[in-house]
Amino acid sequence: xxxxxxxxxxxxxxxxxxxxxxxxxxxxxxxxxxxxxxxxxxxxxxxxxxxxxxxxxxxxxxxxxxxxxxxxxxxxxxxxxxxxxxxxxxxxxxxxxxxxxxxxxxxxxxxxxxxxxxxxxxxxxxxxxxxxxxxxxxxxxxxxxxxxxxxxxxxxxxxxxxxxxxxxxxxxxxxxxxxxxxxxxxxxxxxxxxxxxxxxxxxxxxxxxxxxxxxxxxxxxxxxxxxxxxxxxxxxxxxxxxxxxxxxxxxxxxxxxxxxxxxxxxxxxxxxxxx
Amino acid sequence: xxxxxxxxxxxxxxxxxxxxxxxxxxxxxxxxxxxxxxxxxxxxxxxxxxxxxxxxxxxxxxxxxxxxxxxxxxxxxxxxxxxxxxxxxxxxxxxxxxxxxxxxxxxxxxxxxxxxxxxxxxxxxxxxxxxxxxxxxxxxxxxxxxxxxxxxxxxxxxxxxxxxxxxxxxxxxxxxxxxxxxxxxxxxxxxxxxxxxxxxxxxxxxxxxxxxxxxxxxxxxxxxxxxxxxxxxxxxxxxxxxxxxxxxxxxxxxxxxxxxxxxxxxxxxxxxxxxxxxxx
Numbered sequence: 143x144x145x146x147x148x149x150x151x152x153x154x155x156x157x158x159x160x161x162x163x164x165x166x167x168x169x170x171x172x173x174x175x176x177x178x179x180x181x182x183x184x185x186x187x188x189x190x191x192x193x194x195x196x197x198x199x200x201x202x203x204x205x206x207x208x209x210x211x212x213x214x215x216x217x218x219x220x221x222x223x224x225x226x227x228x229x230x231x232x233x234x235x236x237x238x239x240x241x242x243x244x245x246x247x248x249x250x251x252x253x254x255x256x257x258x259x260x261x262x263x264x265x266x267x268x269x270x271x272x273x274x275x276x277x278x279x280x281x282x283x284x285x286x287x288x289x290x291x292x293x294x295x296x297x298x299x300x301x302x303x304x305x306x307x308x309x310x311x312x313x314x315x316x317x318x319x320x321x322x323x324x325x326x327x328x329x330x331x332x333x334x335x336x337x338x339x340x341x342x343x344x345x346x347x348x349x350x351x352x353x354x355x356x357x358x359x360x361x362x363x364x365x366x367x368x369x370x371x372x373x374x375x376x377x378x379x380x381x382x383x384x385x386x387x388x389x390x391x392x393x394x395x396x397x398x399x400x401x402x403x404x405x406x407x408x409x410x411x412x413x414x415x416x417x
Numbered sequence: 418x419x420x421x422x423x424x425x426x427x428x429x430x431x432x433x434x435x436x437x438x439x440x441x442x443x444x445x446x447x448x449x450x451x452x453x454x455x456x457x458x459x460x461x462x463x464x465x466x467x468x469x470x471x472x473x474x475x476x477x478x479x480x481x482x483x484x485x486x487x488x489x490x491x492x493x494x495x496x497x498x499x500x501x502x503x504x505x506x507x508x509x510x511x512x513x514x515x516x517x518x519x520x521x522x523x524x525x526x527x528x529x530x531x532x533x534x535x536x537x538x539x540x541x542x543x544x545x546x547x548x549x550x551x552x553x554x555x556x557x558x559x560x561x562x563x564x565x566x567x568x569x570x571x572x573x574x575x576x577x578x579x580x581x582x583x584x585x586x587x588x589x590x591x592x593x594x595x596x597x598x599x600x601x602x603x604x605x606x607x608x609x610x611x612x613x614x615x616x617x618x619x620x621x622x623x624x625x626x627x628x629x630x631x632x633x634x635x636x637x638x639x640x641x642x643x644x645x646x647x648x649x650x651x652x653x654x655x656x657x658x659x660x661x662x663x664x665x666x667x668x669x670x671x672x673x674x675x676x677x678x679x680x681x682x683x684x685x686x687x688x689x690x691x692x693x694x695x696x697x
Contacts (some may be wrong), residue, residue: 167555296555298515322513325557333447371510378470378503379524379575384514389532390522392553 151291161220166296171214175394176299182404183291189411190283199413203283205407206290213403216293224289225282232281240266240274297321305385314385323365330364331357421445422501422579423469428478430464430634438464440634445581449607450551453621454614456631457656462614463506465631466581469612471497488566494696501529502577506584508564517559519568520545524575533666542574545600561588571596573604581605581612588622598624622660623683630655643681662688 166172171179190202207225244263249256256265291300298321301314304348334357338344343353423446430439438461440628443508446452454462467473468480471487471494480487482497505511514520520544524534543549546566551559559567572580583634586594593659601611615621628645630638632655638645645651646663662681666688669676675695 163555164558167558296515298519318515319513321515322556327556328510368510371507372513373504374467374472375505375511377472377494377515378498379571380498380499380527381523382527382528383524386519386522386526388536390526 145281148359160326162224162292163296164217165220165293169214169216169294171294171397171400173394174298174397174400176295177303178396179291179295180300180303182400184285186290186407186411187284187287187405189408190280190287193411193415194276194280195415198411199276199279199283201410201414202407205410206283206286209403210286210290210293213400214290214294218319221293222287224279224293225285228281228285232278235281236274236278239277242267242270248337252275299391301385302388302391311385315383320383323368326368327361328363331361334360334364345393419448421447422483424481425468425483426479428468428475428480430473431476436462438602438634439475442634442636443478444629444636444639446610446612447627448610450627451601451611451625452613452627453618453625454612454629454631455616455618455655455657456614456637459633460631460655462631464634465585466503466583466612469579469581470501470503479538499570499575499580499592500577501579502572503581504569504572504585505582506587508561508568509587511557511565511568511571514556516553516555518568520556521571521574524571525530528575530553538574538576538665542570543574545594545603546570562593563592565589566593567614569600573600578608579610579612583614584616585613586615588677590608594620616658618658618660619662622662630657643685646681 174184186202186206190199190215194197199270207221210216210221217249242265244265249258249265250267252267252269253265254268254271256263258264298318301318304314304317336359338353344347344350422638424445425442425444428439429437431437442465454465456462464473468475474489482501487493513521514523516653518539521539522535524536530538543552546569548563548566548570551563551567556564558565565585569582569585570647574679585597589597594617596674596691601624605611613621613625622642625642628638628640628642629636630645630651637651637655638648645657646659649659651657652659662683662685666679670679676692679688679691679695682691
């Protein structure tokens, strides 16, 4: 049931996707200025990645996670699942860092563990274990920093900040359109999948393949149709550019508690680095 | 006499695959009318709307807007589309912004209005379509009917002189379908013209005062309702249902000499008043 699992993965990804967007609109920090949240998240991200310090990474991971769960009130189950998402990638990456392979037969003296036969030797160095642990921690705490931004800020608020950073309009417009099309795409895919299921399109293994092929081609057709219709609609409304000027955006203020938290975070992180 | 908004002179439209969607149509769209466009599926209603908006150019014939031939350059089209608004049949195809308020903002933003005017127009449109509570909701969390209302608000906010609605009630429930005609009544000014295509004849019968009937790309009828609904052959040919009010009055007239002089009315209330008058 390869196809089925592909589609199931697609569907869970969809619900998770929608979930992220839902959380971004429903958390206790969504009325805080997005610039503050962006600064917080990027600031912490920089501290973690530049210092590459295990203790700092651990501190950031704990700190960011508690802010997300206890302060922004993001459901901990949702956050936990999201945090586990990159686990597979990081484990795979760390595996290759820790385990070394040599074909020359020499094993370094300081190897922690090794196994060899006539032409290949696999060994682990203690320094590599530490390096792997470091990469693992840094990766995870960096993820938590980005989740802080993603889970508390809807994407269109970021696009205004991007404009302030002098990013070309066309790129921001593309981001916004892609964002909108992701949802149209997922919605269309789900509708097609349901109609196929209703007519027993996934009854057998062979049928599943055929149905999936039809689903994909129908999806492409409908996306192009959607695109065409949307262009017409934009033309009729005279829309030439669609970045909303600042005056029309609802203004959110910086929050002092969040600022204090951020300062505390930086002080602790800096102390940890110096020690 | 005021210059009509649109005049079509022998307009035909041929799709690239040689289907004749509009066949030699001549008509005028007068100022300040509430026009219902009727016709079976595939009769050319949507193509006609595209011609109105300058989204398609006629293959033959001439279209005038306010007495001037339509210009298909950027400036001409911009001017046309400032004054003519179209609400598409599928709201999903029309909405592209992230939130309700943003989508309504986009049209007015491109009209070179002052900030205050843009804000007040957007607020007016939101209030009219009862979207206050959904203002900051992302589009993809809305239901079909809510999306439709956002689409209508987005076009209305631009204050078009000609407001075209392509089957606006197709995804609305009973409450909002009737509510829609109420919105339209509120929007009615002396110089605004509405074009409303629909299959729900009873909904528009009370409201419309002018009818355009299309059949396989040809124009079957232009004019007041009385002439249209008394022509049974035409109604049958164009797949148009007779409004129940018209049927009931016809039946009454034929059933008893007392009702012979009943006049056709556009509302239930007017019919009841008439009946009471005859009984006295």
